[in-house]
Amino acid sequence: xxxxxxxxxxxxxxxxxxxxxxxxxxxxxxxxxxxxxxxxxxxxxxxxxxxxxxxxxxxxxxxxxxxxxxxxxxxxxxxxxxxxxxxxxxxxxxxxxxxxxxxxxxxxxxxxxxxxxxxxxxxxxxxxxxxxxxxxxxxxxxxxxxxxxxxxxxxxxxxx
Numbered sequence: 001x002x003x004x005x006x007x008x009x010x011x012x013x014x015x016x017x018x019x020x021x022x023x024x025x026x027x028x029x030x031x032x033x034x035x036x037x038x039x040x041x042x043x044x045x046x047x048x049x050x051x052x053x054x055x056x057x058x059x060x061x062x063x064x065x066x067x068x069x070x071x072x073x074x075x076x077x078x079x080x081x082x083x084x085x086x087x088x089x090x091x092x093x094x095x096x097x098x099x100x101x102x103x104x105x106x107x108x109x110x111x112x113x114x115x116x117x118x119x120x121x122x123x124x125x126x127x128x129x130x131x132x133x134x135x136x137x138x139x140x141x142x143x144x145x146x147x148x149x150x151x152x153x154x155x156x157x158x159x160x
Contacts, residue, residue, distance in 0.1 A: 006051065009034065011156035013042055014052070015149045021057070058146075066093070066111035068118050069139040072125065073104030080130035081105065087128035093121050104135065 006014075009032070016031055017023065025043070029036040046052045061069065076084045081099070088094045088108060097108040108125075112118035115138075122134055 004049070005158055006046075006152065006155050008156045009038075010042060010046065010051075011152040013039065014046070014152050017052075018149065021055075061095070061111045066113055068112040068115060070110050070112070070118055071137045071139065072108045072110050072122065073100070073135040073137075074106040074108065074125065074131050075103070075133040076105040077130050077132050084128060084130035087130060088125065091121060091124055093117075094125075 012032055013028070016028060020027075020031075023031075025036055025039050029039045032039065043052065061067075074084065084106065085097065088097050088106070091110075093111050095109045095111060097106050099105065100107045110118070110121055112121055118136070118138070122136060125131055126134060
């Protein structure tokens, strides 16, 4: 996976795709004022580089019955990271997990139907002998939703 800067057209392309997730290539080309082949080539290159990770819809978990979101930090028994990750992968409410530095070894984003359901999920996670301890923070509200456009704008202006 090649890493490198993006240019102004890449930035505009990505921002437009995020603003209009169901847009077709022809309409994207029209909005950007470039040829359809240019758009196709840029999208293909951004996918190949791993810049574009997916084309799926963003699912609002609260709207499908999981209004509680929490961040769970896990301390893992020495040498048992793989086992801990395997235990997390079978818990559908664990949306993502990241290896971290600091107090915890893994940071998970978890959703639940209720706080008692969250407690059950944490108990399932702790059932793995690989997990020594958890620390949970419940998200009360979203103050800055996921956004990438400001970063894309800065990245496109960065000198190589």
